[in-house]
C-alpha cells in the first residue's frame with residue numbers, strides 16, 4: 001500500500017481541509033506514513049496569508065527534489081491557497097511536482113495523483129468556484145474528542161490586507177440541517193466539542209436569506225444531547241449582532257469564549273483596511289458580551305504597521321487593547337501580500353517602526369493577559385484533557401487541556417497516578433491508579449497564572465470519564481474500560497475505579 005504525509009500551513013480552515021485530504025487518501029487505499037518513515041506521497045496544503053509563504057514552499061519543494069530522485073514512484077502534490085494563486089507557476093518553478101490542485105477541488109486529489117502516475121505527467125487542476133461543499137468528503141479526524149465543522153467557505157468582504165476572498169471565493173453557506181446532521185454524527189462517534197468554522201460566521205445565512213441563522217444554529221447545537229462544548233471562529237465585528245450574544249449566553253453548551261478580530265483600534269486605519277466597523281462599535285460588542293457572560297474570555301487578532309498607520313493610530317490600538325482586556329491576542333506585523341489591494345498603497349510603514357510598535361503591543365498584551373489570567377487563580381475549572389498541548393508535561397508530571405473559556409491549563413496529577421501512555425505495544429500495567437485520558441474532563445483548582453497559560457496544582461476535584469475518552473482509548477488499540485470516577489485528594493482510590501492500562 002502506498003503511504004502518504006500531509007504537511008499543513010496556515011489557519012484552521014487548512015487544518016480542517018487537511019483532515020479531508022487524509023480522509024480522501026485513506027478512502028483511496030493510501031495509509032498514513034509511520035513516524036520517521038519515507039512517504040510515497042507528500043501533500044503540501046499551503047497558505048498564502050503568511051509572510052514569505054511562497055519562499056518557504058519553494059524551499060521545501062527544493063529539499064524534496066533529491067529525495068524524490070532516490071525514491072522512484074514518489075509523488076508530490078501541492079494544494080491550498082498558494083496553489084490556487086500560483087497555479088502552473090508551481091510546476092514551472094519545481095518541475096518535479098506531480099500534482100497542483102486548488103481550494104475548490106480538494107476532492108480531486110486521488111484522481112489527479114493517479115492520472116499523473118498513469119500519464120507520467122504533472123497535473124494542474126484549479127477550479128474557479130466550489131462545485132461540491134467539502135464537508136461531503138471523507139475525513140480523517142485528528143482528534144477523537146474535538147472536531148471542526150464547516151458552516152461556510154469563502155468570504156464576501158474585501159479587507160484590503162486579505163488574499164482570502166480572491167482565493168477562496170465568495171461565501172457559500174451550508175444548510176443548517178446538514179451542519180446539524182454532521183454535528184450529531186460526530187457526537188455519536190464520541191466527539192464532545194465542535195468548533196463551527198467559517199471566514200465570517202456572523203454572515204452565515206446570507207446565501208439562503210436568514211440574517212439570524214447563526215444564532216439559531218448555536219441554539220440548535222444546544223439541543224444535541226452529548227455535545228458538551230460548542231465554539232466558533234471567526235466572527236466579524238461588522239456582522240456580530242445581539243441575537244448571537246443572547247444565543248451564546250442562553251445555550252449552556254456554547255462556551256464563554258470569543259475570538260473577535262480587532263485588526264486596528266484606529267478608525268482611520270479600519271477604514272483603509274475596508275473593515276466597516278469602528279472602535280466604538282467594537283468596544284460596545286465586548287461590553288455587551290461581558291454583560292451577558294461575565295466570565296467570557298475574549299481573544300483577538302491585531303495587525304501593526306498597516307500602510308499609513310501613524311503614531312497616533314497606533315496609540316489608539318494600544319488604547320483599545322487596554323480597554324478590551326483580551327485574554328490573548330494573535331499579533332501580526334503588516335507586510336505586503338502580493339495580490340492584495342494594500343500591497344499597492346502609499347505610505348508603507350518602515351520595517352523598524354513596525355518592529356518597535358509590534359514589541360510595544362506584545363509587551364502590553366502580555367501584561368493584560370497576565371492580569372486577566374491572575375484573576376483565575378483559586379477558581380475550580382473543568383478541563384477537557386487534550387493531547388499534545390503541554391510540551392513539558394512529561395517532565396512536570398502534569399496533563400494539559402482547555403478550560404471552558406479555552407484557556408490552556410496544565411494540571412498536576414494526584415500522587416500515584418500516571419498519565420496515559422500512547423505506546424500501543426507496551427504491556428498493560430495494572431498497578432496504577434487510572435488517570436484522565438484525552439477527552440475526559442478533570443476538575444482542577446488554579447494555583448498559578450502565566451501570561452499564556454494557567455497551572456492548577458491545587459486540590460484535584462476528580463475526573464469524569466467520557467465517551468470521548470473511550471474513543472481516544474479505542475484509537476490506541478487497547479480494550480479500554482471507562483475510568484470511573486477519581487475523586488478528590490491525591491492518592492485516594494475510589495471503589496469502582498477501574499485500572500487503566502494506559
Ligand code: SF4
Nearest residue numbers: 155157159162164199
Ligand atoms: Fe479576509 Fe476580511 Fe474576509 Fe476575514 S473578513 S477572510 S480578513 S476579507
